[in-house]
Amino acid sequence: MPALHAQPSLIRSLLYFPSPFLSLSLRTLPLFHVTKLRCFNCSQSSVRTVTAMSLPNATSGDSSPDHVAGKWFSVPELRLRDHRFTVPLDYSVGLKASSKISIFAREVVSVGKEEQPLPYLLYLQGGPGFEAPRPTEPSGWIRKACEEFRVILMDQRGTGLSTPLTASSMSQLKSEVDLADYLKHFRADNIVNDAEFIRVRLVPDAGPWTILGQSFGGFCAVTYPQDIEVVREVVNYLSKSEGGGVQLPSGGFLTPKGLQILGLTGLGSSAGFERLHYMFERAWDPIIVPGASKEISYYFLDAFDKWSSFDTNPLYALLHESIYCQGDSSRWAAQRIRAENEGKFDAVRAAKEGRPVFFTGEMIFPWMFDEIHALRKFKGAAHILAEKKDWPPLYDITALNNNKVPVAAAVYYEDMFVNFKLVMETAAQIAGIRLWITNEFMHSGLRDAGSQVFDHLMGMLDGKKPLF
DSSP states (O other): OOOTTTOGGGOSEEEEOSSSEEBOSSTTOOOEEEEEEEESSOOGGGOBOOOOOOOOOOOTTOOBTTEEEOOOEEETTEEEEEEEEEEESOGGGOTTTSOEEEEEEEEEEETTOTTSOOOEEEEEOSSSSOOOOOOSSSOHHHHHHTTTOEEEEEOOTTSTTSSOOOTTGGGGSOSHHHHHHHHTTSSHHHHHHHHHHHHHHHSGGGOOEEEEEOTHHHHHHOOOHHHHHHHHHHHHHHHHSGGGSEEOTTSOEEOHHHHHTHHHHHSSSTTHHHHHHHHHTTOBOOOOSTTOOOOBOHHHHHHHHHHOOTTTOTHHHHTTTGGGOSSSOOSSHHHHHHHHTHHHHOHHHHHHTTOOOOOOOSOOOTTHHHHSGGGGGGHHHHHHHHHOOOOOOOOOHHHHHTOOSOEEEEEETTOSSSOHHHHHHHHTTSTTEEEEEESSOOTTHHHHSHHHHHHHHHHHHTTSSOOO
């Protein structure tokens, strides 16, 4: 969503309520305790003032039997903290009588503002059926909001980590009648109840907050150490499944060693760690029917498929090692090195022994042409290329040693995919090369901060930047 100040034409109404109480057009809705309402795609006629529902109060950020607050963690320029609330499925029968579901909310502040007494802003995502944003960096409206507010990103019930209702989790309900009866509790009235439940437990002295709603969210208004254990749980689940893995939506097959290749797309880039975290936090379907077995979620399996671009870019896998060969074959170099270090990279063994499961980096393995559906038809060609020996020379070392062409190169000191020592050995062969060695960026520096990297390199070539 664009920043609030940048696209005023998108705002149908920007409303301010001096009164702390407001409700929606549905008379049954409990009311938010707010100071301001910012609503996208809603109308003024949908707002009335009434009395707020009464719920018990708690102090800011404290854990209680129905509220568990996590530890602060970081993404670039932001600090985040996860909150999980146990709320009634059906508020109409009372807090104690109803069965319970879990509601997830993520608290976001600018770095250094964790303990500052900031006002609260609740964001309600559009939809219905979509979770709140997963910040990987300060951008858009979140950057602007964090200048002034403590932002709360709530996954509305049934989405994200709030007892998510997915194709796989809803299969626990065995009849259409049971499913419809369950789904009736996931409309705006109960989403508002959840928000009010959170407010009185999160905001100091159950004070007021500001609400920002997008589309359906406007209608409603009128997460790293723990990942180590989650990865181990997924590895154990896969290894104990029939055939040592599970079927993917694409037709592929996910095994523990296949899981490890998430490092190829999930690590090495500026926001990769955060994206990987958000993927694993939704690894499991919720248990919505007592006694149902723990199952890996369709969301997670679909996300795994989508992180791979082999269906549209198979050349990456086919030529990944061959592009470096000169006068000899690769013979699946990455696989040979992994075999020499299998004690470190055996995911099943690591999970059983309680060790962290290591991911692999920018590497292609022969078994990927069996497990990844899009690559299966290229298996034969891949093996032929891996055994091909008569590759012609790629580089003229003598020419590089006598180079006269101006060359500037960015060297990312903490690049996970390119070894720093190898880079420096290669650079030493190129006469006159100008190196910019930095730890500001990872392998995706040009993609993540293109203008900055481009300007620096061009400045080095034309003498406007220092050569260090």
